[in-house]
Amino acid sequence: MELIDSLTSGAGVGGLVLTVLAVLVVMANQGGKGGTADFNRSIEAGAAALGGGVARYLSGRDLAAAPRSEATWWRGGAPPPDDRRTETPVAALGAEDASTSAVEHRSAGPVLGSLRPLRVVGGAVAGVWRVLRIWHRWPRAARSAVRLAPLPLAWGVWRDGGATVGVLGVLAALVALAALTGRSGLGWWTVDPVWSDGQVYGPGIWEAARQVLRVEETEPRSRWLAVPDDMKAEGARIVLRLPVRWVGGPEGVAAIERIVDARAPGEWDALWHRTKREHFVEWTRRPAPKRRPVLPEFVPWKSTGDPYAVFFGRAVEGDEIVDAIIQTQTATPHWGVAGDTGSGKSTVLYIPVVNGRQNGELIDILDTKRNSLRQAEGASGVRIHKTVRDCISAFGEFLASMMAAEAAMEKGADPALKSMLVSRTLVIDELPTLFKLAYCWWRYGLKGKGAPPFADWLGIILLQGRSSNHRVVIGTQQFANAFFGGTMERAQIGTRINVGQTDRVSWGVAFGQSTPMLGYPTDIKGRGAFSDKRKHPDADHLWVREVQPCYITPDVPQLLAACPPAPQWFDLGAIAPWITPEVLAEVDEAAAVLNFLPGGKFGPEPAMQTATPLGEEPSATGSELARHSDIPAPTEGVAVRVAAEGGVRIRGQEDDELPDIYSLAEAYERGIVPWKPVTMRSYLKRGEERGIARPEGITDGQTSYFTEAELTAWVAAWKAWEPKDRAAAKMKEETAGSE
Incomplete structure (x- = not known):
């Protein structure tokens, strides 16, 4: 079928004739090998295949089983994901195309200038060929019209051959003119392809979700996933059908939600339906956060009239x-x-x-x-x-x-x-x-x-x-x-x-x-x-x-x-x-x-x-x-x-003269104590163990404060004790060594 569909770009009666011949050959081969019942079944199967092929041919659908684009009756289709023929070179991904064509942006020399007509004609022919190559992306109505065209042309030639040839000549001239003046020729006009959000984001979401759901690769995306053409439209939804056999679990649910978060623009809220006759999950656009009210910088006073x-x-x-x-x-x-x-x-x-x-x-x-x-x-x-x-x-x-x-x-x-x-x-x-x-x-x-x-x-x-x-x-x-x-x-x-x-x-x-x-x-x-x-x-x-x-x-x-x-x-x-x-x-x-x-x-x-x-x-x-x-x-x-x-x-009576008090951090900053607060607290604890009274000070429940006199006296006592401690330690070592 793929071979038949590719001949003459799938157009004309040639594909139909070959299809009929192939069916007749298959039927003839099967008729001689089995009995009457097998032959009848093969005839029925062949007739069904022939009817299906004719229906697909006349309706403009792909003759091959697997669809090659998302084309519908009136709308052209986007290429399938990872289509080698339409992909951008890796080196050009993300880079802006600074130059479009040599005709528009390059100054041709004398020799190249003389060859410009040939280049325009060559570009026009190449443009026509590119259009024919994307036959599978044409709207189905256009494909159906091309496939049925031989019938009215044959009738026209039979009834009035001269007029028919004239009409064909006008049509060919219009096609040539469009090709010469189009983007591939002189570049006087261009038609930018219209990509819907469903065409841009749908394949990426489906290819990732299909693997999580363990759906066969041959399954059509349209059966399982619906992505809106305009994701910013009011009421836009992304809907994914879930296989009943899919276990899911927290990891699977999180994986599906991550796919949409990563591959669909904007923010979406997921709602899972797994207790109904059909299992599915739908995403709706998360409403834009409302603008937070702004408080005034000045608020006048007013009385409530209520003491409480x-x-x-x-x-x-x-x-x-x-x-x-x-x-x-x-x-x-x-x-x-x-x-x-x-x-x-x-x-x-x-x-x-x-x-x-x-x-x-x-x-x-x-x-x-x-x-x-x-x-x-x-x-x-x-x-x-x-x-x-x-x-x-x-x-x-x-x-x-x-x-x-x-x-x-x-x-x-x-x-x-x-x-x-x-x-x-x-x-x-x-x-x-x-x-x-x-x-x-x-x-x-x-x-x-x-x-x-x-x-x-x-x-x-x-x-x-x-x-x-x-x-x-x-x-x-x-x-x-x-x-x-x-x-x-x-x-x-x-x-x-x-x-x-x-x-x-x-x-x-x-x-x-x-x-x-x-x-x-x-x-x-x-x-x-x-x-x-x-x-x-x-x-x-x-x-x-x-x-x-x-x-x-x-x-x-x-x-x-x-x-x-x-x-x-x-x-x-x-x-x-x-x-x-x-x-x-x-x-x-x-x-x-x-x-x-x-x-x-x-x-x-x-x-x-x-x-x-x-x-x-x-x-x-x-x-x-x-x-x-x-x-x-x-x-x-x-x-x-x-x-x-x-x-x-x-x-009244004024306060008594009170001394200044300092926390350990303040005392260290002012040079009252020579150690940082952490070290000072450790020394205070060790001093109590060695008989040096801790300064009484005061506390507000969180921080202790001391006067300069208290801290100075304690530091002096600590420093006076240190030589005695070192002498006692040295004597203890000497005694241990002599023993």
Whole structure:
């Protein structure tokens, strides 16, 4: 059949005549060898073969069994894969064809110019031959017309030979003209082949998938694989039929999916169907990712009107930008913001200050940096504590206020105390710095022994503050357990916010190691990520969203001035009036706070009014407030400090002079110790084994800090011990040698 199909390029009646003759020869040979039944069967088989051949001939199909292209009735076909006659030379693969033909791009010399007509004619003939060679890629309608052409031509010659010859001459002239002016001749026109996506990518996908599915090579691709002509069209699908006998398994499924991923352009999602009557897998275009919403660089402040809902800014949730609301009436009501120095976390802390005051809360701010939240200074209902002594005193008073508020809400408690209760918020800026300074103050300023109770206070407040409306907002460098007293206490920070650049460790500490990091821009002031303990809707980790906090700093003084005035006792710096002596004794017994409260052994002087705010009657004196709290009254002659606004003078006491402290890394950089931190820690441990006391220092739960004097003394003791150690070792060696 292949020989017949190749004769006259498969055209004309010659192929048909030879086919009939071949069938008759086969039938004649079979008729003489068998009986009548065998002869009849051979006649039937021959007739069927003859009918099939005639049908394929007239319909323009290939006479050979295996198709040689993908030609259909109206459309030309692409060559089969790895067709040697149509392949590009290996050296030219991937290279741009800089020159097309000598006729167009080369300047011919005198001799070559005279031969140009011959070259054009030769190119035209070669072009006609190339067209005839790709007969198998012609549309079937064209092949069928050529094959049937001898019949009308024969009839035309019989009826009117002259006219028929004239028509043939015109057709031949048109073909010659097209060949001369075409790409192979003068190049006046060209027809670029139209390659569909199915023709380009289908063979490659099928040849690879066929081997995985173990399908015979003779199987037609059209039965097993459907590749769309336009893969970018709406609803485009790639469908691969699966043999029922194919076992597959994870490796086979992965292999099939890898083939499409590697050989089909774009991204596709596979859907396997192996439980239906017919087994197949289909791929659909993966929808283009929606453009991620872009947060604004500035978000104005707005009040929610709900004391337990804090408007924080704008956040990205899925494909939308929504208001970021912090709910403080949850089981984990406290919240915090983390970030490096200069990331904007102190600016964010203005938000709970303004929100709290607008809803009648009282705000205590612990600001050891002294100027981080200066826009809130002097406002009624906001007390800013800057020295370590004042901060620790306010810390202890907040704890006592929380526990006293719980006692006042008990059944059978004094209704007068319950009527005094006011929601309070403690804002701690730079929690690690506060604890570091507090431990230094305890160890070197107060000469205290053992561990101070400050971290325990924070843990108690975090665990019990919700029921008494005493909440904490924390600014920190990192949400490490050591800063909060433990995992259980840190878990009470329900909403966690990271602003600015965040490293992998800090991210994992805040949101969990399995939570993927967000790629938000860090050059936008305040931009960050937050989580409110909700699980991601599509994954098993926290739902962390990009957020832009509102910038409220310039408006803080005006917003706070518009808030209702706070109780007078708070603006005077006194302790909460619901802290009764009985409750204070219980709190001191449990948490050792009394010595740190105003008037205590380690606390600042108690508040004493020396001026009356405008429009108010004089309130209780400092002595009366002290008696109410069972704290000694202040003595006369103590220096006073003046609040920035309000006309109220409050007694205070500045911190003791504290020495500078250094971590081992800082001490090495400054030349205080001659060894790097790793070596120094090893020497400290070995020194303890050899009787050299380890410097006491302080720790913030993560890092140990020492004074220069402590480290210098230890290094001197170590160096004094080393010669003795070497002498003892030498003597031991000599003794062993003599024995």
